[in-house]
Amino acid sequence: MEMRMDYETYAVEDAPAGAKELLAAAKKNYGFVPNLLGTMAEAPSLLKGYMTLAGIFEESTLSAAERQVVLLAVSRGNGCEYCVAAHTVIASMQKVPADVVAAVRSGGPIGDRKLEALRAFAAAVAGSRGRPSEAQTEAFLAAGYERRQVLEVVLGVGLKTLSNYTNHIAGTRLDGAFASAAWSKEACSCG
Numbered sequence: 290m291e292m293r294m295d296y297e298t299y300a301v302e303d304a305p306a307g308a309k310e311l312l313a314a315a316k317k318n319y320g321f322v323p324n325l326l327g328t329m330a331e332a333p334s335l336l337k338g339y340m341t342l343a344g345i346f347e348e349s350t351l352s353a354a355e356r357q358v359v360l361l362a363v364s365r366g367n368g369c370e371y372c373v374a375a376h377t378v379i380a381s382m383q384k385v386p387a388d389v390v391a392a393v394r395s396g397g398p399i400g401d402r403k404l405e406a407l408r409a410f411a412a413a414v415a416g417s418r419g420r421p422s423e424a425q426t427e428a429f430l431a432a433g434y435e436r437r438q439v440l441e442v443v444l445g446v447g448l449k450t451l452s453n454y455t456n457h458i459a460g461t462r463l464d465g466a467f468a469s470a471a472w473s474k475e476a477c478s479c480g
Contacts, residue, residue, distance in 0.1 A: 293460035298327035307333025311340055321466065325371060325452055328459045335451065342448045349441040351407075353383045358404055359445035361393040362411040368474035369453035371461050377470035394472060406432030407442070415446045 299305070300322060301312045308330035316322050329336040346356060357380040364372035373394060380390045392399040392408075399405040410429035413421040421429075426439060455461065463471060 294458055296328050296331050296459040298324050298462065299330040300327065304330045305333055308336050311336050315340070321464070323375070323466075324461050324464050325375070325456065328461050329452075329455055335455070339448070339451045339455075342444070342451070346441075346444050346448050349444060350435070350438060351441055351445075354380070354385045354389070355404070355407055356445060357383060357385050358389065358393060358399070358407050359411040359442055360449055361390065362408045363415045363446050363449040364453055365393060365396060365472075366412050366415045367449065367453040367457075369449075369456050370472055370474055371456040371463055371467075372449060372452055373472040374463055374467040374470040377472070378467050381470075403432045403434075407434065410434075410439075411442050411445065414442055415449075419443065419446075 299308065299312065301309060301316055304312050304327075311333070312322050312326060312330055315326050326336060326340070329339055349356065351359065357376055361373060361376045361380065364376060377390055377394060381387070389399050389401065389404055391397075392405075399408055406429050410421065410425060413425040429439065429442075430436070
């Protein structure tokens with residue numbers, strides 16, 4: 290049975306001292322404070338680490354669509370209902386094709402061979418706790434990815450581990466902005 294603790298979801302005004310500026314920046318960037326970030330504000334160091342790591346992941350050589358495939362695949366594998374819904378909406382905003390997003394959400398193969406290799410590799414890295422097989426790594430590289438991108442996938446896995454685990458522990462409520470993309474882990478054979 291999954292343990293959930295009751296955490297407050299902070300707004301900018303009532304956030305702990307170390308989180309106020311970070312939540313204000315998020316509100317300016319997104320137009321609202323996502324519940325994930327409001328929950329992470331309980332531990333300002335977690336919030337800062339997550340937001341910093343998210344910015345660093347955006348600097349990777351993976352395209353916006355590729356980054357969303359990684360984040361969705363890891364979140365799906367971890368059974369994180371909040372992050373699958375949030376990244377479905379974000380992927381749509383970043384013009385990731387709807388069939389790609391639907392495939393990752395369902396755990397099915399993506400029609401694009403290269404993106405499918407990325408989805409499979411990200412899921413393998415997360416699912417094996419960082420021990421993908423040689424064949425899985427070779428398949429990823431054979432699809433046209435570079436050695437450094439193996440490690441950039443690790444970065445994405447680390448980023449989603451922070452948010453997925455926070456959501457599992459805190460039972461983070463899905464924001465209205467992501468409700469149209471709600472997803473249930475019971476609908477899949479994951480976490």
